[in-house]
Every structure is written in structure tokens, then in C-alpha cells.
Amino acid sequence: MAEPMKIRTKLVDGSAQIVVLMIHPMETGQRKDPRTGQAYPAHFIQNVTATVNDKPVLVAQLGPAISKNPLLGFRVKGAKSGDRLAISWEDNKGEHARTEATIA
Amino acid sequence: MDQIRRLILKGGGASGVLAVALAAGLLRPTRVFAADWNKAAFESKAMADALKNIGAAGAAESAEILIKAPDIAENGAVVPIEVTSRIAGAESLALLAEKNPFPLMAYIDLANGAEGYINTRFKMGQTSVIKVVVKAGGKSYVASREIKVTIGGCGG
Numbered sequence: 041m042a043e044p045m046k047i048r049t050k051l052v053d054g055s056a057q058i059v060v061l062m063i064h065p066m067e068t069g070q071r072k073d074p075r076t077g078q079a080y081p082a083h084f085i086q087n088v089t090a091t092v093n094d095k096p097v098l099v100a101q102l103g104p105a106i107s108k109n110p111l112l113g114f115r116v117k118g119a120k121s122g123d124r125l126a127i128s129w130e131d132n133k134g135e136h137a138r139t140e141a142t143i144a
Numbered sequence: 145m146d147q148i149r150r151l152i153l154k155g156g157g158a159s160g161v162l163a164v165a166l167a168a169g170l171l172r173p174t175r176v177f178a179a180d181w182n183k184a185a186f187e188s189k190a191m192a193d194a195l196k197n198i199g200a201a202g203a204a205e206s207a208e209i210l211i212k213a214p215d216i217a218e219n220g221a222v223v224p225i226e227v228t229s230r231i232a233g234a235e236s237l238a239l240l241a242e243k244n245p246f247p248l249m250a251y252i253d254l255a256n257g258a259e260g261y262i263n264t265r266f267k268m269g270q271t272s273v274i275k276v277v278v279k280a281g282g283k284s285y286v287a288s289r290e291i292k293v294t295i296g297g298c299g300g
Contacts (some may be wrong), residue, residue, distance in 0.1 A: 055259065066265070068267070070245060076174060080210070080285075086174040087180065087181060087280045092257075095255075095256045096255055096256065097254070097256045097257060097258040098252060098253070098254060098255075098257060098258050099180075099187070099252070099253040099254070099255075100250060100251070101180070101181050101182055101250065101251045101252070102249070102250050103186045103246055103248055103249050103250065104246070104267075105241060105244050105246065105248075105249035105266050105267050105268075106223070106249060106250060106252075106265070106266050106267070107221060107222045107223075107264075107265040107266055107267055108222075110264065111228075111263070111264055111265050112262070112264055112265030112299055113226075113261075113262065114254075114258060114259070114261060114262055114263070115258070115259040115261045116256075116257050116258050116259070117258075119257065119258040120259045121190070134207065137226065
């Protein structure tokens with residue numbers, strides 16, 4: 041099972057500023073093992089979905105060019121303190137994770 | 145495919161079929177969008193093809209898209225980027241790097257109050273032009289910026 045995500049939220053001027061840190065190697069498939077010359081197989085997060093009170097606010101498709109342990113910061117207007125935030129991701133091998141948080 | 149995704153976003157807002165399916169446990173949440181990874185666009189090797197595959201060929205240059213990123217990235221494996229769109233009603237944001245093996249880095253749909261803003265970190269193999277595409281009201285807008293890299297973030 042994947043490691044939990046770190047989520048930080050802050051309300052500024054009626055808008056929730058949300059930062060999510062996902063723990064993932066984000067292997068590109070381009071990097072080679074120096075001993076064998078074989079490329080490490082690609083392993084990266086492809087889809088990230090964020091919902092506030094079960095309504096999708098952000099649906100991201102990522103490629104392997106996103107850095108290791110991806111960081112995603114976004115803002116949701118009209119979100120209120122106590123709103124339920126849920127983030128889920130799935131990678132190219134079908135591994136997935138889901139974390140819930142409450143907007144501060 | 146783009147149309148379908150927007151329908152899912154809008155339908156989800158009104159808690160339609162999707163929510164029912166979720167409640168019934170027919171679909172796991174992480175599976176819903178799994179098929180919705182734009183393989184053609186993410187595997188395009190040329191910037192022009194990638195733009196075409198996300199439906200943004202012929203996007204208009206816009207000064208209303210602000211890209212905050214370092215001019216020179218010391219470590220190409222972790223390049224911070226912050227994008228703010230002042231275009232009203234941004235529906236999606238895409239990040240592309242011209243010289244990467246696959247230019248498209250991320251495609252992000254926004255809905256239900258999500259602002260035209262994104263903050264992330266990406267990898268660059270070499271000095272390259274970065275493009276940000278914003279879609280709003282059925283039109284595409286693009287802004288570019290060059291980032292120099294001293295140590296590449298791909299290969300190895």
C-alpha cells in the first residue's frame with residue numbers, strides 16, 4: 041500500500057489554498073541501471089483527483105516528467121472551513137492511494 | 145475524450161450517476177478516471193503533436209497567463225513552477241516542455257470553483273522552452289518561457 045499523502049490547507053480571502061505532497065518514485069522509464077544498461081521501467085502517477093464535499097474540483101493527468109514525490113498546489117474558491125477534501129491517485133501499475141482531510 | 149471528461153466533472157458536481165455508482169461500490173474512486181489518461185498526447189514526441197493531441201493547436205498567445213519559475217534551474221530533476229491564469233473561467237491547464245522526450249507533462253481539469261492556478265515541480269532534461277496552455281470558454285491560450293538547466297533531470 042502506498043504511503044499516505046501530506047495535505048496542507050489554508051483559507052485566504054474566501055479561497056482554499058491546498059498543497060498535496062504524494063510519495064511516489066515517478067520513474068520515467070528513461071533512466072538506466074549503470075550496471076546492466078537496462079532502463080528502469082516507468083512507474084509514475086497518471087491520475088490525481090481532488091474533491092471538496094464529494095464534488096470534483098481538480099482532475100489531473102500526469103506524465104513521468106513530474107518530479108519524484110509530486111507536489112500539487114491548487115486553489116478552490118468558495119471552499120469553507122470544515123469542508124471535506126479527498127485526494128486520490130492512481131499510477132501506471134494500478135497502485136493507488138486515497139487520503140481525506142478537512143479544510144482548515 | 146475531452147468532452148467526456150468535462151461531462152464527468154459537471155455530472156459529478158450535480159452528483160449524478162457517478163455518485164450512485166460510487167455509493168454502490170461498483171467503482172472504486174481511483175478507477176473512475178483511470179481510462180482517462182490521454183495516452184496519445186502524453187506519448188507525443190514533438191511539441192506540435194502534443195498540442196494537437198490536447199486540442200490546443202493554434203492556441204492564441206496570452207499575456208494573462210503568468211508563469212513563475214526560475215530562469216536557471218540548478219537541478220533539472222526538481223524545477224518548481226507556479227502558474228496563475230487571469231483568464232476568466234479557466235477550465236483546464238496543461239504544462240509542456242519543448243525539449244523533454246515527451247513534451248506534455250501534465251493536463252489538469254478544473255471545476256466547481258477551482259481557480260486557474262497550479263503549483264508543482266517537474267523534470268527537465270535540458271534547457272528548454274516551457275509552455276502553459278489554458279482552455280477557457282472553448283478557446284485555447286498559451287504562454288511560453290525559457291528555463292535554463294545546468295544539471296539534467298532525465299536519463300542517468
